Amino acid sequence: MTSFEWTPIRYRNVIPVLKNPYYTGAYAFGKSEHRTEIVDGRARKTYGHHRPLQDYDILLKEHHEGDIDWAEFERNQKQVAANACRRPDGTKSGRGGRALLVGLLVCRRCGRQLTVNYTSHSSRHACQPVYRCDRGAVMLGQRRCMMFGGLRVDKVVVQELVRAVEPMAIEAALAAERKLMERQAEQRRIVELELQQARYEASLAERCYAAWDPDNRLIAATLEKSWEAALRRVQDCETRLDATTKATAATPAPDLVGLAEDLGAAWKAAGVTMRTRQQLLRTLVNELTADSDEAAREIVLVIHWKGGQHSELRLRKPQSGGHDCSTLATRWP
Numbered sequence: 350m351t352s353f354e355w356t357p358i359r360y361r362n363v364i365p366v367l368k369n370p371y372y373t374g375a376y377a378f379g380k381s382e383h384r385t386e387i388v389d390g391r392a393r394k395t396y397g398h399h400r401p402l403q404d405y406d407i408l409l410k411e412h413h414e415g416d417i418d419w420a421e422f423e424r425n426q427k428q429v430a431a432n433a434c435r436r437p438d439g440t441k442s443g444r445g446g447r448a449l450l451v452g453l454l455v456c457r458r459c460g461r462q463l464t465v466n467y468t469s470h471s472s473r474h475a476c477q478p479v480y481r482c483d484r485g486a487v488m489l490g491q492r493r494c495m496m497f498g499g500l501r502v503d504k505v506v507v508q509e510l511v512r513a514v515e516p517m518a519i520e521a522a523l524a525a526e527r528k529l530m531e532r533q534a535e536q537r538r539i540v541e542l543e544l545q546q547a548r549y550e551a552s553l554a555e556r557c558y559a560a561w562d563p564d565n566r567l568i569a570a571t572l573e574k575s576w577e578a579a580l581r582r583v584q585d586c587e588t589r590l591d592a593t594t595k596a597t598a599a600t601p602a603p604d605l606v607g608l609a610e611d612l613g614a615a616w617k618a619a620g621v622t623m624r625t626r627q628q629l630l631r632t633l634v635n636e637l638t639a640d641s642d643e644a645a646r647e648i649v650l651v652i653h654w655k656g657g658q659h660s661e662l663r664l665r666k667p668q669s670g671g672h673d674c675s676t677l678a679t680r681w682p
């Protein structure tokens with residue numbers, strides 16, 4: 350008897366399945382190649398270098414029954430490429446952790462990406478993320494560009510995100526409402542046409558029954574049955590029309606006022622992981638630049654939205670021992 354032993358999934362088991370076109374029903378040959386290079390005057394061959402899909406020797410789609418279709422396979426390849434890290438153009442955010450902006454924050458002074466580390470004031474407090482740009486200081490002995498706590502910055506960026514997404518969410522809610530109304534009107538029109546047809550058939554059956562010689566009982570009984578069936582269809586259509594009318598009346602109007610609060614609540618919902626939040630942010634934001642305005646004692650963040658818009662956020666640095674959380678946000682097209 351076959352038995353299974355379930356173990357936690359491992360990267361090395363998943364990635365070949367995702368990358369192998371066999372599971373789409375395709376036959377592929379020549380997926381890797383060997384390379385020859387001259388080392389110390391002698392030829393050295395290395396094997397197993399993966400080729401890109403378009404360079405395979407043979408690729409026959411729809412060769413056998415697949416588990417997924419080709420479009421889904423291509424979507425998977427894009428997602429796998431987008432998730433790659435430690436590459437010059439690889440994604441560096443959306444991989445979890447406790448800091449929202451990791452991988453998205455760039456120092457406006459030196460152009461380097463800010464790093465995050467976690468500090469705790471005491472063993473009783475949880476570790477707090479701290480964003481910092483001090484690679485120049487560590488590597489070259491230069492002055493540290495900046496360092497600031499992550500919690501307040503993350504919170505302010507989330508507020509700005511919800512504020513930016515709100516008009517889009519309202520527009521989407523209105524579009525959904527319009528679609529629903531159109532669908533309901535269409536359903537009602539179909540039922541009305543069916544009712545019209547059923548009423549016509551019932552009146553026709555009634556006329557046939559009335560015109561027939563009542564002495565011919567067999568035909569009369571058949572016509573009576575057909576009339577009754579037509580009347581039942583009329584009744585059925587009337588009931589459906591009534592139900593459609595009630596359903597239309599019972600559909601609540603969209604609560605656009607509460608939508609912004611809903612967005613905020615959805616962001617903080619228990620089932621939403623930091624990875625999901627980071628990925629959501631990444632879909633809307635290209636990068637954030639950070640600077641420190643020493644004279645005004647402010648942290649200056651600029652959000653570069655996808656689509657070319659920018660938002661500037663200024664956070665007052667807390668006084669030593671204080672917790673000043675005031676924020677000034679400005680925006681330009």
Ligand SMILES: [Zn+2]
Pocket residue numbers: 456457458459460461482483494495
């Ligand atoms: Zn820097």
